[in-house]
Amino acid sequence: MVLVVDGLCKAYGEVVVADDVSFSLAHGECLGVIGPNGAGKSTLFHLLAGAVTPERGSIRLNGNELVGLPAHRRARMGVARAFQIPQPFAHLTVYENVLAAASFGAGLRGRAAADAAVAALERTGLHDRRSMLAGALPLLDRKRLEVAKGIAAAPKLLLLDEVAGGLTEREVQAMVELVRELKQSYAVIWIEHIPHALKAVADRVMVLHFGRKLLEDTPQAVMDSAIVREIYMGIPADAAA
Ligand SMILES: Nc1ncnc2c1ncn2[C@@H]1O[C@H](COP(=O)(O)OP(=O)(O)OP(=O)(O)O)[C@@H](O)[C@H]1O
Numbered sequence: 001m002v003l004v005v006d007g008l009c010k011a012y013g014e015v016v017v018a019d020d021v022s023f024s025l026a027h028g029e030c031l032g033v034i035g036p037n038g039a040g041k042s043t044l045f046h047l048l049a050g051a052v053t054p055e056r057g058s059i060r061l062n063g064n065e066l067v068g069l070p071a072h073r074r075a076r077m078g079v080a081r082a083f084q085i086p087q088p089f090a091h092l093t094v095y096e097n098v099l100a101a102a103s104f105g106a107g108l109r110g111r112a113a114a115d116a117a118v119a120a121l122e123r124t125g126l127h128d129r130r131s132m133l134a135g136a137l138p139l140l141d142r143k144r145l146e147v148a149k150g151i152a153a154a155p156k157l158l159l160l161d162e163v164a165g166g167l168t169e170r171e172v173q174a175m176v177e178l179v180r181e182l183k184q185s186y187a188v189i190w191i192e193h194i195p196h197a198l199k200a201v202a203d204r205v206m207v208l209h210f211g212r213k214l215l216e217d218t219p220q221a222v223m224d225s226a227i228v229r230e231i232y233m234g235i236p237a238d239a240a241a
């Protein structure tokens with residue numbers, strides 16, 4: 001297993017954002033994560049990446065405990081994330097943004113960093129736009145740039161937070177193709193609100209609600225489940241059954 005998460009707990013005051021969350025993930029797998037707004041999905045990524053410290057629980061990456069390590073150490077060990085809100089350096093070019101991720105994320109220097117940046121741009125379909133200022137990119141390409149920054153950092157675990165959010169249907173398809181291709185190389189966790197996108201790529205989907213893992217199953221089983229219908233549409237589980 002690339003990632004083994006066990007008994008993760010975190011609350012902000014009264015708001016429980018991780019309630020004894022456990023799951024694991026292998027190389028070449030994609031775990032989808034769904035749940036209503038505020039369920040704790042992005043917080044899970046903060047916990048994995050080291051921006052937030054859990055109150056309890058363990059996060060092992062290839063057998064190494066991550067809890068207690070700062071974010072930059074985890075990045076070097078192979079945790080990379082694409083943020084929900086793209087945060088490029090708007091006044092740097094697309095290439096420079098990806099080069100920075102290869103340098104600071106993976107700790108690469110010189111030619112190795114440049115090669116990693118070019119490979120990430122090619123793989124995400126951004127190579128033609130490498131000289132554009134990142135701030136001038138349309139949304140799909142800003143999302144692609146988030147992904148390119150993630151893979152430039154030579155990850156083992158790639159965390160994608162709503163990289164298809166806000167895209168047109170055709171653009172969602174493009175992102176689905178990209179993630180499907182990427183998952184062959186990494187362990188991927190994909191938070192997304194678009195059911196058909198997860199169905200096309202995820203091997204399993206985990207449902208979070210008030211920080212609790214309610215369900216983990218195949219995408220189809222999760223989308224068809226009474227629990228998911230209840231939390232998304234307010235249909236009581238027994239009425240839906
Ligand atoms: N730093 C913080 N301090 C206090 N509360 C926070 C903090 N970060 C997040 N929260 C709260 O924790 C809860 C979970 O937030 P989180 O961003 O993980 O939700 P999410 O599942 O990603 O939602 P969305 O689908 O809207 O992106 C929310 O109620 C949010 O307001």
Ligand SMILES: [Mg+2]
Pocket residue numbers: 041042043084
């Ligand atoms: Mg979120």
